[in-house]
Amino acid sequence: MTDDLNFTELPPMQPQSTLNRVQYIEDTDVSIGEWVGTMLLMCIPLVNVIMLFIWAFDSSAKLSKSNWAKASLIFGGISIFVGIFCAILFGSLFSSLLGSSGLPSSFY
Numbered sequence: 001m002t003d004d005l006n007f008t009e010l011p012p013m014q015p016q017s018t019l020n021r022v023q024y025i026e027d028t029d030v031s032i033g034e035w036v037g038t039m040l041l042m043c044i045p046l047v048n049v050i051m052l053f054i055w056a057f058d059s060s061a062k063l064s065k066s067n068w069a070k071a072s073l074i075f076g077g078i079s080i081f082v083g084i085f086c087a088i089l090f091g092s093l094f095s096s097l098l099g100s101s102g103l104p105s106s107f108y
Contacts, residue, residue: 030065038065052076 030038042048055061055069 028062030062034065049076 041051052069052073055065056073058066061069
């Protein structure tokens, strides 16, 4: 019964690239001049945050700049959280030191 079935051998699978040609052309390296311009933009207050969000979530941005912008936003968020935590910690420590120092209450 299995004699009438025609089993043919399949040709070996060719490895396929995960990047198509269009994406590869768009994701070329960022030049030194572009990085210098990027660093200059990061020196301008408020513009730097706006540009980080644009580069991080814009689909037309180059992949390396997009990843750098996402990492910068993550580290910025962590820095803000740590800064707020330290301000609360040292503020409460300072407040408790003033409260137990015997100073009149009008000083704090």
